[in-house]
Amino acid sequence: MLTVQHLTKRYPNHTAVDEVSFSVREGETLVLLGTSGCGKTTTLKMINRLIEPTAGRVDLNGTDIRRQNVHDLRRTIGYVIQETGLFPHYTIAQNIAVVPQLLGWADQRIRQRTAELLAMLHLPEASLHQYPDQLSGGQRQRVGLARALAADPPVVLMDEPLGALDPVTRASIRREFRHLDALRQKTIVMVTHDVQEAFELGDRVCLMDKGRIQQIGTPKELLLRPANDFVRRFFDDQRLTLQLQTVTLQDLLPLLATYQPMPSDTLLLPPDTSVSDALKAMAEGQTAAVQLADVVGPLTSQNLLSAFGQWRQSPPS
């Protein structure tokens, strides 16, 4: 458990982070979201002591991080940044091995772990002996992640980890990240200014403005129960897309068709399927049903969109 309490960073003429408090449970991903300059990176860097706070504290599993040796602390916290921070004159294998070597792992163990990470992150074996500038941006980003995960740290901090990538690569690596078991078990704090990314990767989102938290909650809570006008306006531009991503079949059940026996080859979708995923699954015009004890059906793109339209007319408050 990572706990941040009243964390504050003041510069002579400016308060970059103002009394920020939150907790991140083991295995949870918290996304710090907000416009440029709102204090996301400063908050993140105070967690691994790259920046010392003016006030407040950070506890990792109940211990104040200031009580820990700073080098030990950084070895237990993985760190991924936008430009990957790879050493240009080290091969990929050497870059991945940096922390295990500092920890004194035997060569054989490092080789084994490196091979495991390459396979997990879909990196070609040949890349081991290449240098960062011989790889594509997407591959470099995967190496950055491999390096952060090498010694299996329980906590990983990510600062705009996909920021340098084109939108297509970005979306595909984002999907990979979401399905990576090695990341699911980690406590992750991730910084982004990309709302889609925050909604896709965050279990909870912490929306910041001018150094302060405006709201912290699940993507759905922020979208449906904004704490103030700032939060409401922040999502205005992308409201429809975000609703398609967060509203689930379960939410629409009262608006969908009633029980009806379905043919045995019907595509069954779990109730927590988002409207956009359900529409994708039915892209070929296939009929589906929500997978419940008493099956609701039939579910077609048309009746789903019609239920979603009704839901949008009067979303729950």
Ligand SMILES: Nc1ncnc2c1ncn2[C@@H]1O[C@H](COP(=O)(O)OP(=O)(O)OP(=O)(O)O)[C@@H](O)[C@H]1O
């Ligand atoms: N060393 C510093 N001295 C003075 N002000 C600073 C310093 N570092 C950061 N700031 C200011 O603190 C504020 C927060 O910066 P921070 O980098 O945390 O924002 P951010 O939300 O991560 O923005 P971005 O998305 O653009 O990286 C900004 O106004 C920035 O100019």
